[in-house]
Amino acid sequence: MNTGPAAGPEPAGGTAPTGGSAPAVGAVPVDDRPPPAGPAANLIAAAVVVVLGVTAITGSLAFGAGSPSQPGPGTWPLIIGVVLVVLGLALATQARQPGQAERFTRGSLLVVAAVSSMVAYVACIATIGFEIPTFLLAFVWLKFLGKESWRLSILTSLGIVVAFYALFVGALDVTIPHLF
Amino acid sequence: MTVLVGFLPTPQGEAAFDAAITEAQRRAEPLLLVNSPRGGAPISAEAADERTIADLTERARRAGVQLHLHTSAHTGELADHLLRTAEEVTASVIVIGLRKRSPVGKLFLGSTAQRILLDADRPVLAVKPHTGTPGATLS
Amino acid sequence: MSEVIDGFAVVLEPTNLLYCLVGVVIGMLIGVLPGLGPAATIAILLPLTFGLEPVTAIIMLAGIFYGAQYGGTITSVLLRLPGEASSVVTVFDGHALARQGRAGTALGIAAIGSFVGGTLAIVALTFVAPLVAEFALDFGPPEYTALALLGILLVSTISSGGRLRALTAAAIGLLLATVGRDDFTSAERFTLGNLSLADGLDFVPIAMGLFGLGEILYNLEERHRTVHAPATVANVWPSRTDLKQSGGAIGRGSVLGFFLGILPGGGAVLASLAAYALEKRRSKHPERFGNGAIEGVAAPETANNAAATSSFIPLLSLGIPANATMAVIFGALLIQGVTPGPQLITENPELFWGVVNSMYLGNILLLIMSIPLVGLFVRILRIRATVLAPITVLITLVGAYTVNNSVFDIGLVIAFGVLGYLMKKAGFDPGPMVLAFVLGSLLETSLRRSLLLFDGDPTGFVTRPISGVLLAVLIAVILLPAAQLLRRRTQAAPPATAAASLTGATQEPGPAPAAEAEAAATTPATTTTADRTIRREEPHP
Numbered sequence: 001m002n003t004g005p006a007a008g009p010e011p012a013g014g015t016a017p018t019g020g021s022a023p024a025v026g027a028v029p030v031d032d033r034p035p036p037a038g039p040a041a042n043l044i045a046a047a048v049v050v051v052l053g054v055t056a057i058t059g060s061l062a063f064g065a066g067s068p069s070q071p072g073p074g075t076w077p078l079i080i081g082v083v084l085v086v087l088g089l090a091l092a093t094q095a096r097q098p099g100q101a102e103r104f105t106r107g108s109l110l111v112v113a114a115v116s117s118m119v120a121y122v123a124c125i126a127t128i129g130f131e132i133p134t135f136l137l138a139f140v141w142l143k144f145l146g147k148e149s150w151r152l153s154i155l156t157s158l159g160i161v162v163a164f165y166a167l168f169v170g171a172l173d174v175t176i177p178h179l180f
Numbered sequence: 181m182t183v184l185v186g187f188l189p190t191p192q193g194e195a196a197f198d199a200a201i202t203e204a205q206r207r208a209e210p211l212l213l214v215n216s217p218r219g220g221a222p223i224s225a226e227a228a229d230e231r232t233i234a235d236l237t238e239r240a241r242r243a244g245v246q247l248h249l250h251t252s253a254h255t256g257e258l259a260d261h262l263l264r265t266a267e268e269v270t271a272s273v274i275v276i277g278l279r280k281r282s283p284v285g286k287l288f289l290g291s292t293a294q295r296i297l298l299d300a301d302r303p304v305l306a307v308k309p310h311t312g313t314p315g316a317t318l319s
Numbered sequence: 320m321s322e323v324i325d326g327f328a329v330v331l332e333p334t335n336l337l338y339c340l341v342g343v344v345i346g347m348l349i350g351v352l353p354g355l356g357p358a359a360t361i362a363i364l365l366p367l368t369f370g371l372e373p374v375t376a377i378i379m380l381a382g383i384f385y386g387a388q389y390g391g392t393i394t395s396v397l398l399r400l401p402g403e404a405s406s407v408v409t410v411f412d413g414h415a416l417a418r419q420g421r422a423g424t425a426l427g428i429a430a431i432g433s434f435v436g437g438t439l440a441i442v443a444l445t446f447v448a449p450l451v452a453e454f455a456l457d458f459g460p461p462e463y464t465a466l467a468l469l470g471i472l473l474v475s476t477i478s479s480g481g482r483l484r485a486l487t488a489a490a491i492g493l494l495l496a497t498v499g500r501d502d503f504t505s506a507e508r509f510t511l512g513n514l515s516l517a518d519g520l521d522f523v524p525i526a527m528g529l530f531g532l533g534e535i536l537y538n539l540e541e542r543h544r545t546v547h548a549p550a551t552v553a554n555v556w557p558s559r560t561d562l563k564q565s566g567g568a569i570g571r572g573s574v575l576g577f578f579l580g581i582l583p584g585g586g587a588v589l590a591s592l593a594a595y596a597l598e599k600r601r602s603k604h605p606e607r608f609g610n611g612a613i614e615g616v617a618a619p620e621t622a623n624n625a626a627a628t629s630s631f632i633p634l635l636s637l638g639i640p641a642n643a644t645m646a647v648i649f650g651a652l653l654i655q656g657v658t659p660g661p662q663l664i665t666e667n668p669e670l671f672w673g674v675v676n677s678m679y680l681g682n683i684l685l686l687i688m689s690i691p692l693v694g695l696f697v698r699i700l701r702i703r704a705t706v707l708a709p710i711t712v713l714i715t716l717v718g719a720y721t722v723n724n725s726v727f728d729i730g731l732v733i734a735f736g737v738l739g740y741l742m743k744k745a746g747f748d749p750g751p752m753v754l755a756f757v758l759g760s761l762l763e764t765s766l767r768r769s770l771l772l773f774d775g776d777p778t779g780f781v782t783r784p785i786s787g788v789l790l791a792v793l794i795a796v797i798l799l800p801a802a803q804l805l806r807r808r809t810q811a812a813p814p815a816t817a818a819a820s821l822t823g824a825t826q827e828p829g830p831a832p833a834a835e836a837e838a839a840a841t842t843p844a845t846t847t848t849a850d851r852t853i854r855r856e857e858p859h860p
Contacts, residue, residue, distance in 0.1 A: 045746075052491065056494055059509055063506055064506075067775065069771075071766070071767040072504065073503065073508055074508075076493075076767070077508065080490055080493050084494070087483060087486055087490060091487065100479065104744070105540060107539065110539045111539050111740060114536060114712075115736075119730075122716075122729045130717065137709065138710075141709035141712070142706065146705025148705055156706060156709075157709075164717065175724055219544065219546060219703075220703035221702055221704065222353060222394060222546065222700045223550070223697060224548075224549075225701065227546050228548060
């Protein structure tokens with residue numbers, strides 16, 4: 001039976017006081033997932049599923065549901081819609097159980113920032129070529145999302161642009177809008 | 181009140197640890213060893229391995245110093261992490277090891293030691309490796 | 320037989336050799352690095368395949384898949400951190416061996432086992448696949464309906480997040496597949512009057528967004544993970560005793576892996592668990608397992624490579640992807656204008672045999688490279704995720720552009736990336752969704768044709784022998800969790816020793832992988848989020 005490290009203090013986030021009873025500092029759980037979401041989040045997810053199912057059903061009825069012997073364009077979406085509604089209701093009944101859903105944390109703001117940066121990237125790339133937006137996106141991700149140092153952020157971002165240029169414009173000769 | 185030492189598995193870190201042991205003995209305080217690698221990768225050269233930790237623990241025991249370990253990873257700057265930890269445990273002194281840097285090097289390379297020295301609100305003890313140590317300068 | 324030989328000629332073309340090497344190296348890399356898994360990587364590299372010949376593209380993608388199985392071993396052994404879900408079990412004995420200073424032995428036996436398992440599986444595939452394809456030529460719409468349904472269902476069973484959520488994701492995928500013009504009647508469905516939607520949703524942005532970008536966004540949220548000191552590997556090769564001891568395990572692992580890999584939804588993860596459990600049960604000294612038993616490394620590593628190879632069989636001979644990674648490769652084939660199905664062998668023999676034979680080469684390359692490169696990989700593991708993330712994102716975004724020279728496509732990828740992120744947050748695995756999307760039109764077409772065939776009488780499915788059998792399997796799979804639930808309530812003792820021992824304490828990466836190992840070994844229906852903690856490719860394997 002595996003019992004983990006045999007000897008020595010746990011090198012992972014634990015503290016090992018050698019004698020004495022002073023409180024350990026900074027014991028961080030080894031793998032710290034965001035806390036599980038409450039039943040509200042599960043219910044919302046279930047509701048979305050049900051709504052999707054209902055949309056599918058109404059849409060398919062509009063196309064013409066057909067019949068078992070004469071399947072029409074709406075037959076299959078109708079089946080899927082019904083299945084979705086059933087699954088959504090089943091999910092709703094399970095909403096109280098601690099599921100696999102995670103709560104949004106402060107880290108989720110990073111995701112929002114990341115997506116915004118990508119949207120901005122898409123907005124610029126057609127007009128000013130890919131070099132500058134690539135540099136900026138890389139820099140933002142490194143410096144602000146990743147909290148890396150100035151030196152690393154700037155140098156790495158430059159390196160990425162150069163590498164991309166060499167690869168996409170140079171070697172692969174892809175038709176990507178570029179300034180230089 | 182506790183002595184806090186920022187440890188890296190380098191000659192500078194060893195020097196800091198020795199100095200910290202002496203300091204802890206002198207002040208009759210426990211010693212908190214912070215070896216906090218930068219998080220985000222499974223491996224970091226800053227993390228001390230088990231054998232080193234065990235060795236340090238043994239040395240502390242022989243010196244009669246109560247040792248605590250703080251080895252979890254941090255995000256962001258190590259200097260900030262050390263200073264925050266010092267605040268949390270109300271450290272009486274922060275012990276760090278100094279790297280040799282050329283004056284030009286200090287311009288471009290962020291120096292953790294420099295940040296700590298400038299921003300700390302408590303005494304800082306900065307030591308260099310003992311002369312005669314085949315001192316490896318870190319890249 | 321001559322086609323098999325011709326296949327080798329295809330493999331030995333310089334371009335194909337190069338891309339085989341590229342694929343295998345990339346595969347090993349992503350197997351080692353936490354973050355992306357094979358499915359995500361293949362999705363991100365889809366735009367790259369546009370400019371390649373079909374054979375070359377699939378050779379590379381296949382290399383990524385089975386290469387990743389080996390890469391995952393490295394971190395399992397050295398850091399007790401499984402790189403892939405299929406390497407979770409290797410942690411138990413592999414890391415124990417590393418602690419005894421025998422990391423090189425563990426890695427060496429894993430490499431040898433992987434090579435043997437993979438090669439034996441390819442040989443078996445060479446014989447089995449054509450047989451299956453020939454058998455499947457008689458398949459009609461009812462058989463395809465049942466097969467597609469079975470595939471989706473089995474993949475949902477193994478998915479993280481639980482069956483219900485996986486089935487929901489699959490259903491949504493099926494719904495997405497209906498968008499566009501109906502094949503039968505040319506009626507426009509769910510297009511909202513938009514012209515670009517009239518042709519249906521494009522697979523590439525969906526795959527790139529859901530798997531690639533979604534995974535990256537999900538990983539951005541901070542998760543505290545242990546950081547280890549750099550590990551050195553004293554290159555001690557397995558001794559003759561080690562080899563003799565593992566011989567049986569390797570042999571059994573190959574066979575077990577081969578068969579479990581063919582099952583849709585089965586695959587490398589299940590194979591590694593089963594092989595480990597089997598060895599432990601067979602052993603005269605089961606207490607050695609978990610403490611550095613060499614068979615405990617040899618068996619799962621052999622099995623996962625064998626399974627990774629045999630999971631190509633349903634795709635290449637039936638046209639049914641067995642797991643989410645295969646679904647992406649299915650999409651890649653469609654992009655190239657190749658329709659996978661039983662006719663693939665006969666109509667595109669160079670493609671089929673080119674890909675199959677490339678796997679021999681890939682396995683040899685892996686065996687040669689894996690040990691020397693360990694030191695390099697350990698250094699690569701120092702690269703922080705904060706640095707890898709922008710690189711991967713930019714490759715994805717730029718790649719998305721190159722598909723159609725359209726900025727709109729990048730936006731689409733971002734949109735699906737956000738969807739993938741939200742899904743994972745809510746506990747839904749995007750894998751079944753992509754699989755179902757890819758199978759969607761096949762499933763619907765087969766169903767409608769079947770209904771026309773039976774004139775609306777659904778019992779026709781049962782009366783035809785093959786589809787009847789498939790449906791029986793389908794129902795068995797649906798009822799299995801209920802049966803096991805009943806069995807567990809009536810049984811006092813916990814299930815077999817293998818499962819119990821698999822719950823052995825692993826303090827890191829946390830109980831989740833061990834629990835998942837136990838769960839998957841006993842109840843395929845229950846799942847935990849092992850892929851959360853190890854964050855490899857989300858669909859197993």
